[in-house]
Amino acid sequence: MIKILCLGDVVSPDGLSFLESGGTLRKLREELGADLVIANGENSADVNGISTTSAKRLYDCGVDIITGGNHTWKWQEVYGMLDDAEYMIRPANYPDEAPGIGYILTEAKGYPVLVMNVVGRVFMEPVEAPEKAIEKILSSMQGKYSVSICDVHAEATSEKLFIGRYFDGRLSAVFGTHTHVQTADETVFPGGTGYITDVGMCGSENGIIGVKTENIIQKFTTKIPVRFEKAHGNCYINGILFEIDESSGKCTGVKRIRRNNKQNG
Ligand SMILES: [Fe+2]
Ligand SMILES: [Fe+2]
Numbered sequence: 129m130i131k132i133l134c135l136g137d138v139v140s141p142d143g144l145s146f147l148e149s150g151g152t153l154r155k156l157r158e159e160l161g162a163d164l165v166i167a168n169g170e171n172s173a174d175v176n177g178i179s180t181t182s183a184k185r186l187y188d189c190g191v192d193i194i195t196g197g198n199h200t201w202k203w204q205e206v207y208g209m210l211d212d213a214e215y216m217i218r219p220a221n222y223p224d225e226a227p228g229i230g231y232i233l234t235e236a237k238g239y240p241v242l243v244m245n246v247v248g249r250v251f252m253e254p255v256e257a258p259e260k261a262i263e264k265i266l267s268s269m270q271g272k273y274s275v276s277i278c279d280v281h282a283e284a285t286s287e288k289l290f291i292g293r294y295f296d297g298r299l300s301a302v303f304g305t306h307t308h309v310q311t312a313d314e315t316v317f318p319g320g321t322g323y324i325t326d327v328g329m330c331g332s333e334n335g336i337i338g339v340k341t342e343n344i345i346q347k348f349t350t351k352i353p354v355r356f357e358k359a360h361g362n363c364y365i366n367g368i369l370f371e372i373d374e375s376s377g378k379c380t381g382v383k384r385i386r387r388n389n390k391q392n393g
Contacts, residue, residue, distance in 0.1 A: 129160050129238055129371055129372070129373060129374070129380070130163050130164070130236045130239060130241070130371070130372045130373075130374050131160065131162050131163050131164075131369060131371055131372075132162065132163065132164045132165075132166065132236065132273055132275075132278070132301065132368055132369070132370045132372060133156070133157065133160055133162035133164070133165045133368075133385070134166045134167070134277070134301075134303045134311070134327055134367055134368050134370070135165065135166070135167040135168065135191070135266070135327065135330050135365065135366070135367040136163075136167075136168055136305050136308065136326065136327035136328045136329045136330060136366045137168045137170055137171045137197070137305055137306065137308055137329045137330070137331075137338075138167055138168065138169055138171065138172045138182075138186060138330040138331065139171040139172070139175070139308065139329050139330065139331030139332070139337075139338035139358070140171065140172070140174060140175055140331055140332070140338060140358040141172075141173075141174075141182070141267060141358075142187070142265060142324075142332050142358060142359075142360055142363055143171075143172065143225050143329070143330045143331030143338075144172055144182060144185050144186065144375065146330065146331070146363035146365070146389060147186070147189050147190070147191075147330060147365065148185065148189040149389075150167070151189075151190075152389070153165070153189050153190040153191070153363070153365070154190045154387075156365065156373055156387065157190050158207060159254075160369050160385070161308075162236050162369065163236035164173060164192050164193070164234065164236040164241060164255055165190055165191050165192050165193075166191070166192065166193045166194075166195060166243060166277070166279065167191040167193075167194055167195070167282065167313055167367075168194070168195045168196065168197060168305040168306075169182065169183060169186050169191075169194040169195070169196065169216070169293060170195075170196045170198070170199040170281070170305075170374050171186075171199055171201060171329070171338060172186060172269075173202075173230070174358065175339060175356045175357070175358045176202050176337060176356075177199050177200070177201075177202025177203045177206075178194070178196065178199070178200060178202075178203065178206050178216075179203050179205060179206055179322060180205050180208075180209055183188055183206060183355055185208055185331075187215055191215075192215065192234060193216075193217075193232060193234055193243050194215060194216040194217070195217055195218075195243070195245040195279040195281070195305070195307075195365070196216070196218040196219060196228075196245060196281070197219060197247055197281035197305060198219075198247060198252060198253065198281070198306070200218045200228075201218075201226070202217070207227040207228070208227075209228040210228030210229075211227050211228060212266070213228060213229045213232060213272065215232070215234075215246055217229060217231060217232050217243065217244075217245050217253070218230060218242060218245065218264070219245050219246050219247040219261075219281060219326075220245060220246050220258075220261040220264075220265060221246050221247060221255045221256040221257065221258050221261035222247070222253075222255055222256075223255070223256075227230070230244060230245055230246065230261060230265065231243065231244040231245070231269070232361070233269065233273060233358050235238065236275070237374065239274040239275060239277070239278070239374045240272060240273045240274055240275075241273060241274070241275045241277065242265070242272070242273035242275070242276040242277070243276075243277055243278075243279075243287070244256035244262060244276070244277070244279070245278065245279045245283045245348065245365075246261050246262060246264040246279075246280055246281070246283055246291070247280075247282060247306075248280065248281065248282025248283055248287040248288065248306075248330055249282075249287070250282065250283055250284035250287045250350045251272055251283040251285075251334075252282065252283055252354070255294075256292060256297055256311050256368060258280065258282075258287075259290075259291060259294055259295075260293060262278060262291070262299075262374075262389050266298065267389075274317055274374050274375075274377055275300045275374060275377050276299045276301075276377065277300055277301045277302070277303070277370070278291070278295070278299055278301075278302050278303075278352055279303055279304075279305055280292075280302055280303070280304050280305070281304075281305045281306045281319040282304060282306055283306060283307065283341045285311075285325050288302075288304040288325050288326070289323075289325065292321060292323040293317060295321060296317040296318065296319035296320070296321045297317075297318075297319025297320055297321060297378075298299050298319075298320065298321070299321050300320075300322065300370070300372045300378065301321060301322035301323070301370040301372065301379050301382075302321060302322070302323050303322075303323070303324050303327050303370075304324060304325045304326040304327065305326060305327060306326070307325060307326045307337070308326075308328060308329035308331075308337035308338055309328055309337065310324075310326060310327060310328025310384065310386060311325040311326045311328075311365045312384070313325050314368060314382045314383070315382065315383050316379045316380070319378075320376070320377075320378030320379055321378075321379060322368075322370040322372070322379030322381075322382045322384070324368050324382070324384065327352065327366055327367050327368050328364070328366025328367070328386065329364070329366055330363075330364065330365050330366060330367070331359075331363055331364070332358070332359040332360050332361055332362055332363050333359075333362050333363070333388075334359045334365050335358075335359025335361060336359075338343055338358060338359055339356045339357065339358065339359060340356070340357045340358070340359050340361060342361070343355070343356050343357055344356075348363060362388065363388060363389060364387065364388045365385065365386070365387045365388075365391040366385065366386050367384075367385040367386075368383065368384055368385060369381075369382070369383045369385055370376065370382055
């Protein structure tokens with residue numbers, strides 16, 4: 129049995145510090161017996177984007193593989209790390225001309241694990257169809273992995289469910305990111321694919337999806353550009369733990385994770 133912990137968008141240095149402080153993530157990893165930890169890092173630098181520093185901090189505090197999304201591209205300093213693809217990937221369905229690569233072959237308990245990342249297209253950039261990008265990766269990596277998992281970074285619930293159901297039985301697990309709010313629909317589909325529409329975020333829940341409440345109120349009420357500042361305090365870790373049978377590649381258990389630190393808020 130392989131246990132994979134997937135964490136939602138780590139937002140701002142507050143979210144990062146929460147994972148780091150007192151070895152919070154390392155302790156959670158140990159408590160859950162997670163063999164592999166995947167985290168979406170697209171918001172780990174300031175409010176948006178990922179920097180070389182925030183990527184390294186994520187890795188150092190216990191994240192094995194970092195996935196991305198629409199905000200991955202904000203800071204150019206990280207493009208070299210994306211091209212190196214040592215432990216950080218970006219959505220596979222962005223153009224080939226974009227830096228980085230959309231999948232990585234890692235291992236857990238000595239078994240090869242294929243980790244993928246795609247973005248949705250509903251209310252997002254008109255990139256290649258996510259299902260086509262996943263198909264291409266699966267066929268190019270055929271026979272090279274025991275377990276496969278995909279971070280579907282998307283706005284629409286229906287689009288994430290579509291990917292989960294479409295690949296039921298062919299991916300070990302599909303987890304959604306991007307909305308920063310955890311959904312309660314975790315399940316294992318009939319074909320054996322573990323699924324959740326959104327794992328939620330790792331960061332302050334005092335604002336609105338990681339941003340100060342007043343900024344978002346101003347944005348919605350005026351419709352003029354607003355500089356977003358990060359929310360502080362009341363940090364949560366939101367994620368999901370998939371249990372996967374390494375011989376069949378099927379998901380056998382799924383557990384939602386939601387933890388906070390009251391001292392933090
Ligand atoms: Fe995000
Ligand atoms: Fe996003």
